[in-house]
Amino acid sequence: MRALIITAGSRGDVAPFTGLGRRLQEAGHEVSVAAHAGFAGLVGGCGLGFREVPGDPQGLIRDWARAGSRDEVQALTRAYADGVGDGVAEVVEGGGVDVLLTAFGPAPLARAVGKALGIPVIGTYLVPSVPTGEFALPNARGEVGADPEGNLAVGREVVRRAEAVFGGTxxxxxxxxxxxxxxxSAGSGVRPVFHGFSPSVLPRPADWPSWVGAAGYWWPARPDGWQPPAExxxxxxxGPPPVFIGFGSMAVGEGERLGELVAGAVERAGVRAVVQSGWAELDAFGTDILAVGDVPHDWLFPRTAAVVHHAGAGTTAAALRAGVPAVPVPVMADQPFWAARLCELGVAPRALPFADLTAEALADAxxxxxxxxxxxxxxxxxxxVIATEDGAAPLLAQLARGGAG
Structure with missing residues (x-):
């Protein structure tokens, strides 16, 4: 079967699908990933086909920060969404596709194109994206569901807002x-839906419909031939295992400020640290600090004493897989949700919201x-427990049954 995975956003929105795609490929399927141009090397380096979708998410975040009004932010978002929509239509119309696997963000686009061209669509979502009475969905923006009905109401509002991003497109x-x-053609119209997180980290809600599952994590594939830098x-x-510190695709343009903060925290805590630059271009200096670029988390994290991260879904998963403590510093979107979950699971002392981050607080954590x-x-x-799970298996079984249910 020829599968096309559709995703949009930052590296964390793409990397897990390299692992899922490789597993599907090993099972005999032909797999391509439709994503932004900046991820062509990541996808191709893992041996998967690549189809380009317009858009520069890093530039979009930077433009949002510079925008002078809400209207300007909305105009920037509409332009980005329209570019993604046109790209999704073009790559699917290009042919050679038997089934679409879509991330939650572009799901309305995949649904519309799949319906028009008679191609089944399967949801492959990285965060819980179907309302439940058991908890408020990520991205609740401070809304609180005090009871099951409240949680469901919050969840429906979260989904409505998310779908509105691509709704006009x-x-x-x-x-x-x-x-x-x-x-x-909204994301809620996609069936079945597989969530790429571990049920041991977030149990599948009992009130989810039968066509919604929590499959387990989809681990990013390591690029073919990758070797760790000698440095x-x-x-x-x-020396002793260092602490990892990185904020992924967050804090664009705040590298200098963060570098000073991180260096101060490392010195106060008396630890060694590997600092990943990310989109913030974080570059901390010190005798016990090494700054690095992209390094596969599955290789690096098990060699660390703890992981300080922005609590994005993928980095959260990688730190849990490594079996080391976490210090979550959530910035936005689903990150406060995962940060709170890490504390509830007992693997993190507390969450440090990025807006309140200081060298003292980070050192103490x-x-x-x-x-x-x-x-x-x-x-x-x-x-x-996570090591015993196979997140790709349920999706492979679905494809063996012919695709969407």
């Missing part, structure tokens, strides 16, 4: 393909994560 695509205006290997060997053995013990226990 999806309507335009339906018109382009001659579909009825009232034809449902990093030497640093790891020259790092120290707490390392000096209380319960965090490392609980992290190791979870890692052992």
């Amino acid at each position: 999806a309507s335009r695509l339906r018109a382009r393909f001659g579909l009825p205006a009232e034809e449902p 990093l290997v030497d640093f790891l060997q020259d 790092i120290t707490a994560s390392l000096t209380d053995p319960s965090y490392g013990r609980r992290a190791a226990e979870l890692a052992r």
